[in-house]
Amino acid sequence: MTTPEEALPSRLERACAERGLKMTGQRRIIARVLSESADHPDVEEVYRRASAIDTGISLATVYRSMRLFEEIGIIQRHDFGDGRARYEEARGDHHHHLIDIETGEVVEFQDPDLEAAVTRIARHLGFDMIGQRLEIFGRRIQRKGPETA
Amino acid sequence: MTTPEEALPSRLERACAERGLKMTGQRRIIARVLSESADHPDVEEVYRRASAIDTGISLATVYRSMRLFEEIGIIQRHDFGDGRARYEEARGDHHHHLIDIETGEVVEFQDPDLEAAVTRIARHLGFDMIGQRLEIFGRRIQRKGPETA
DNA sequence: TTATTTGCAAAGCGTTTGCCAGCCC
């Protein structure tokens, strides 16, 4: 399999290699697409972006790769309530998402107070927190006209 | 349609009636099942419980009722990450869920600090918060008694 | 070489829906 343009390996490509994954052309491209995405694409969208680079990639392979990448912890899956999984490269940080219910835009944020509160709550209920997930759904506050208030 | 035992109308039954819904036998039973459930059953489970009261209820009807009830706001849908929707009667309070990753048990909680933090975050990002959703996944802390293990 | 990985199409799962009979108001 020949990749049209041999870009330097993306972060995810390197992460795959480090874990000893067999680096097929498809995996390389999917990894690159994910590394280059700043948003939270669903599988179809990853497939679309990957296909734009090389048409010899099937949807099934994208699904398989996403699952694999998620299992080894190099990408993260999210559910924004629209029925399909959304993904992003796993960076080191803990963050949450605010979804604009009008545009679908996703804003990331993190907050120490929140983390502290959640950890405290879990402990108080008698649990060790293994994971958490917070989504805020909101509507952009209108900035009304001339007075840039 | 005859209900085997004519219990006094459940809270949800009354809520339906108040909104002028045509009260069929099936709806009455599904409403009752939900009102009597203290957990977060999925559709199959509601179907199972309803069928135990009257066998003449189809899964499609349960699905349709759940959607209807959710649309008029008398029940709430949740997603605990297991791929199917879970429901509970809508009470007035805001609460969140902690899911025991070992048993699937769901613990409800609410916390003013948390609400405050979330509202503040949304506003800070320039949004009015319309909704939120927080799930904590945890593992029960072992209480290491005199070898009760 | 040889165990993995891929593409394809079919299957799976939870959920929705078209259709017609049946029930509630």
Add this chain to the structure above:
DNA sequence: GGGCTGGCAAACGCTTTGCAAATAA
């Protein structure tokens, strides 16, 4: 009576999978 509702089975959207061919190591 007349329209809303229910049952059935088929369809749906997303995701997974069985199998044979292709490929990385």
